[in-house]
Amino acid sequence: MNWKLGIMFMCILWISCEESTMTAFEKEIETFYKVFEEEAYNRGVDLSIDEFDLHTELTFIDDSNAIGFCRIYADGDQEIVLDQVYWDNASDNEKEYLLFHELGHCVLGRDHNNSENEMGTCTSIMQSGTGACNLRYNEFNRSSLLDELFLN
Numbered sequence: 001m002n003w004k005l006g007i008m009f010m011c012i013l014w015i016s017c018e019e020s021t022m023t024a025f026e027k028e029i030e031t032f033y034k035v036f037e038e039e040a041y042n043r044g045v046d047l048s049i050d051e052f053d054l055h056t057e058l059t060f061i062d063d064s065n066a067i068g069f070c071r072i073y074a075d076g077d078q079e080i081v082l083d084q085v086y087w088d089n090a091s092d093n094e095k096e097y098l099l100f101h102e103l104g105h106c107v108l109g110r111d112h113n114n115s116e117n118e119m120g121t122c123t124s125i126m127q128s129g130t131g132a133c134n135l136r137y138n139e140f141n142r143s144s145l146l147d148e149l150f151l152n
């Protein structure tokens, strides 16, 4: 083997090792986070989730009312915890909603907002889940909910 071939071989090994260290869940999360950054960017908000010390974890959450939460530690570390049972049964749309809500807390620093329109539908992704408004997140209102998320 000559030296050029040797270096190429090492690169291929390196790349495949990098990829195999990511779990299927981490890859899935990364895809949603990219969409979050893109949607922010499309609205003039330039952010990179990598710049936050954000760790995302899938686990069984004891509190039956919680499907996810964002925790911010005193040292700035952040953690998004998602409920395994909910996640495993959620559609892509439901997963995006949940993640974007938690990123709203962790990355955008937003609190809950239970505002509703005249139909009683929540006008913010940041609705608490315990308020009176009805949550709808679909192809018809996704764009306006994302406007509200990034521009408030």
Ligand SMILES: [Zn+2]
Residues within 6 Å of the ligand: 101, 105, 112, 126, 127, 128
């Ligand atoms: Zn929340």
